[in-house]
Amino acid sequence: MTFSLGPRATSSGYRLAAFDSIGSTNAEALMRARAGETGPIWLVTKAQTAGRGRRQRAWVAPYGNLASSILEVIDTSPGVAATLSFAAGLALESALKAVSLEACVRSSGSDDVTFRLKWPNDVLAGGRKLAGILLEAETVAHDRLAVVVGIGVNVAAAPDGMPNAAVSLRDLGIDIGAEDVFRALSEAWVEFRDVWDQGRGFRSLRRLWLDRAAGVGQTVSVQSGASTISGRFDTLDDDGCLIVMTSDGKRVAVSAGDVYFGTAASIGAT
Structure with a gap:
């Protein structure tokens, strides 16, 4: 199976660059932005060799997991752009719910997995880290802001030796591929990106986020x-x-x- 965008993402003008393997989708996105890419474009892979999380921590991504980044060049301040991470969290939680339900229907199982958003940038399942988000931004040509939102999901395996317990979709009994997760994510991103609306919709996002928040x-x-x-x-x-x-x-x-x-x-x- 290959990576593909959902129909709503395609019709909304999003593009896709998929890689067999890459060091970091966020780093690639920022490099493209410096070279003049304005997006919106997704960069995605199942094998990321030099990923990073918050505060330059390593983001371990065994083969079969999802590593993705969305690049958009926008006209807004860094402070407002930072709130886009909440749209990303909501999109990811929505996508995970959709694919887990689909997997349960296929296997005639029960949909008993609850995903929670942990401030500022994680998704939890059963109190364990399933996914993470990293937003980076820098000023590019014409004083516009290149915003890259990196989203990583433990699909096939969870890394060992992390500060907090981690879990994968496979551990949870959800038999789904990274391609399926990404397709659902690309669709959900359009929905919550539209709600965000250059920061004008953050109060609505805040309410939705708190409804799904851990702790x-x-x-x-x-x-x-x-x-x-x-x-x-x-x-x-x-x-x-x-x-x-x-x-x-x-x-x-x-x-x-x-x-x-x-x-x-x-x-x-x-």
């Missing part, structure tokens, strides 16, 4: 550099920051960090 109301610890903020995960603000209600009643807005919930929150805070 709302739970004990949370957020590590950002050398500092740790602990309390209760209250909500997101209108900029997409995580709001932590501390034990002394203060509401603290966190713009970036590693999040730990429940009993893991006390471990993460040590």
Whole structure:
């Protein structure tokens, strides 16, 4: 099976560049943007050898997993562009629900897998990391902003030795290929990208995201550099920051960090 866009993505003008193997789809997308590519274009592979996650961490992608990036060159500020990651999370959660339901129907199984969005950029299944998102942006010609949203999904295998437990679709009993996940993702991206609407629709996205969020109301610890903020995960603000209600009643807005919930929150805070 080969990678292909869904019909809505095709009719909306999206293009596709698929690779047998590549170092990093995000790096390739940024290189193309510097050379004049304006998108929208998806770059996708089942074998990524030099992927990276947040804070330049390695993103391990065994063969058969999905590594993809969407490149769009837009006229907006970096701060507004950053909220596009919430559209990506919603699109990914929607795509995963669609393919898992399809797989369950084919196998006459039961659709009992729930996917949750973990701030700021993960998708969880059963509390374990299934997928991650990395948004990068830089200014290109004519002061426009090249935005690349990298989306990786553990389809065939989950990497070992990660800071947090990981899981794959195969581990969950969902027999589906990376090509199927990508096709569904390309369709869902169009839907939630349209809701985002250059940042004007972020309040709608925020409500949808919170409905699917992991850990709302739970004990949370957020590590950002050398500092740790602990309390209760209250909500997101209108900029997409995580709001932590501390034990002394203060509401603290966190713009970036590693999040730990429940009993893991006390471990993460040590």
